[in-house]
Amino acid sequence: MEPFNPLDPTLATNPYPAYAKLRERDRVHLSAIGAHLLTHYEDVKRMLNDGTTFQHQYVAQQRQRGGEQVEDEPYFDFFRRMIFVSDGEHHRRLRKLVAKAFTPRQLTDLRHKAERIASELYAAGAKNGGMDFVSEFALPFPLRVIGSMLGIPDADHAEIGEHATALNPVLEFLPMSPDVLATANHAVEVLAEYFVKLAEERRRDPTDDLFSALVHATEDGDTLSNEELIANAILLYVAGHETTAGGTSLALHSLHNNPEQFTYLKRNPGSIPGAIDELLRYDTPGQGTARVIMQDTSFGDHRLEPGNVVLGYIGAANRDPSIFDAPDALNFQRDFTRTRPLTFGGGAHMCVGRNLARQEFEVAFTALFTEHPSVRVVEAGCVFRDTPLMRGLKELPIEW
């Protein structure tokens, strides 16, 4: 049988039947791109939790992805300083500083602002009796929310927002085409220039936002270096909207395919908070993440050795039938108190933005279903993104 190819374009539309076959076929599968694939919940969870055996080792991972010359690419120098690809002590240090800037108070303060942004965006669409949910809501909404957290003036998103979106493929571990790579390299340079200027302003004149908090964050006398500051601000700007945009578009599409649940949430918007984790399990925006093996290890009788790259499919783990009953059904009655989906990762790298993301989902769908309860998806116009790991839709027309 042919090895599974994580770049197969059909995966971008619906990867779940392929994962189910893969899960039955091999505990660990050596794929067509050389990475070893994990699809079982317990195995992906172990990969995420054991930061000694499974590390990011950014240089090794990127060489596997793009060859030795990858280190000359402009994106490389920024991405290697980002919290989400750092390991061990270096990661602990960055995490303490970044987590300090994410306070529960900020989230509460942000709720009203998020509600206002959501209503404004839906009102703009209302004039036409509908909108493209992705370009007119799912992308601009979290971009403006994370932008406002970072203290980026609304007017600047038009200039830099599209560059943040162009970095989406870099967050994936999969190889990039020369065009995508060139666009990403340019985007990182534009964003770096923007944040360098903003950092100078915030140093001179501190404000009450996440970026100022990062500029001034200290832990035992330690601070972020200027390069780390810029790289991690770019990461927050990109990670803070791409996954949420992917997630809200997938959730709306899932509801469209499950009319009973759609009607239920439209009639009971108070149930939205309790439905979010199931919607994100059922169709997961961050489909997978990669690690490098640091010491001999095995999954069952499949042995892995130092230097091997593993790709843990979070999307497959979230549909593992040994963990979730009837995993291909969208079921808001599921109880996650004992076993939670791996949507936001696990272990030391667990998503710092997960509560912000959940709040954005709640605000986005509460506003949509209360302001436009007759909303429906126009299936014929739906198009999925080309990035199979950073999953989502790129077009999703809705009408009301």
Ligand code: HEM
């Ligand atoms: C539905 C939305 C989201 C999903 C599904 C998601 C998913 C994830 C996952 C799976 C990881 C761990 C990756 C790994 O271990 O390799 C992660 C880490 C991270 N996420 Fe999210 N995320 C979401 C929203 C956000 C938001 C809104 C922000 C920022 C405001 C954010 C910022 C981050 C950061 C900075 C990390 C790295 C943490 C670290 O390495 O210590 N994410 N996210």
